Amino acid sequence: MISIENLSRDWPDFSLQNINLEVKDREYFVILGPTAAGKTLLLELIAGFYKPEGDQIRISGEDVTMKDPEERSVGFVYQDYSLFPHLTVEENIKFGLQVNSFLKEEVIDKTQQIMDLFGISHLTDRYPRTLSGGEQQKTALARGLVLDPKVLLLDEPISSLDMPSQEEMRRELRRIHEETEVTTLHVTHNREEASWLGDRIAVMNHGEIVQVGNPDEVFRKPKSEFVANFVGIENIFEGKSKREGSVAKIDIGSNVQIEATTEREGDVKICIRPEDILISKQPIKTSGRNMMDGQIVNISNLDNISRVTVDVGKEFAVVITKRSLFDMDLEVGKNVYITFKASSVHVV
Incomplete structure (x- = not known):
């Protein structure tokens, strides 16, 4: 589904180095690593917000390396949700549909379906400032999925929530993934979150992927002292x-x-x-x-x-x-x- 070959990119104070990664169709894949490991920058390269330096990114077999974000069929949800404060829940969710010139009937139907899926139909006319953290996150996820993307990219999606809300949202993310079967790439620094959600996990440090495996392999068979320390x-x-x-x-x-x-x-x-x-x-x-x-x-x-x-x-x-x-x-x-x-x- 997602194929990355020898991906590199230099910034003034950071670089990603020789990233090779294969994410399977319908997989829930977690990138785990400490702060400043390069996790978010990798997501942004996959989304098309930055262009790599002569390497290759494929989604569903299609080379999207030089394509713009809107041409990649990717949904992106940031840690801070990035909801439009002047729009209601419903307006936030339907925004992408309207920008992409969906018919009015489709906009109404798709918006209602995704709100029903997330259980937020009762929040239709509420503004982001009146929502709890969990409600804002569900709205952001609904907006990310309403266009039926091939890939959903999640950047620390629950780190801003309190502990009870994090546990609830982990269950919600797993439920949504099982129902939609959308290929998901989820970035986190939280070991429990990674082991609970990930079908497979990539551990990242200093701009490099240092180990890939299922949760048992990563948490019980670390390949380096860094991984062993980081996974506890x-x-x-x-x-x-x-x-x-x-x-x-x-x-x-x-x-x-x-x-x-x-x-x-x-x-x-x-x-x-x-x-x-x-x-x-x-x-x-x-x-x-x-x-x-x-x-x-x-x-x-x-x-x-x-x-x-x-x-x-x-x-x-x-x-x-x-x-x-x-x-x-x-x-x-x-x-x-x-x-x-x-x-x-x-x-x-």
């Missing part, structure tokens, strides 16, 4: 790996040795997600090859989860529910055991 793998260690039979033993220093299922030997980096580590007050019988004892040195709480840091010679972060923390009566200074499987150790 807090347990990252350097070590020396040596194969012994079906597993490798990796010395990470301080008399701590980790078993992992990898073919790699020599200098390596390993990553273990905090939620893949079990914590207990007594040794437990488990299939996990890695068990070690240590002392709790820190506990931090966030919403319904707790992050427990255990020093076993190296510090490991473990994520558990607040209920588990309470039931086990875990406190800083207490001795505990941590356990994880060899298959939970990702080697980069």
Whole structure:
């Protein structure tokens, strides 16, 4: 559906470098990365707001590299919604239809259909300043989809909303995508948002795409230390790996040795997600090859989860529910055991 080959573009203080990307028809594709990674600039190149330097962008097999935005069949929704403040909800949505010379009956029908789809028909005569953030976002999305674009581009579409509204809008975006089946490219810096919505994810940093894969591949099998750090793998260690039979033993220093299922030997980096580590007050019988004892040195709480840091010679972060923390009566200074499987150790 979207094919990008060796895309580059220089600005005075930033550049996109050799972007290669394939987005499938009807896919919900997320570009994930930190602020100033170049995510929005990539969307704007796809939309035609900028022209690349001698490279190629195809949409539905058609070369649109040098075409103007209105010739690309692309809908674009910015983070700030960009609604016309002097127009009502209905007028904002029908604006594109009128500019593109749709018949009056088509304008009425399409506008009503898309408002019904988003559940905003009751807001017809309201102005943007009177709407909640979620209502403004639904209006912007409706305006982006009313022309039946081949591709919908979303630039941080829910980052301005409060947490409950973000959760509601994530569900709404998934529902709309399932009903319309429009190919969607969604930019965000939010890991939860990316994993919840994306069929596949591209991680972007400093103007380059550094990894592409499904959520499990990106979040559990990062290809670099940057990706591991960015997607929240807090347990990252350097070590020396040596194969012994079906597993490798990796010395990470301080008399701590980790078993992992990898073919790699020599200098390596390993990553273990905090939620893949079990914590207990007594040794437990488990299939996990890695068990070690240590002392709790820190506990931090966030919403319904707790992050427990255990020093076993190296510090490991473990994520558990607040209920588990309470039931086990875990406190800083207490001795505990941590356990994880060899298959939970990702080697980069």
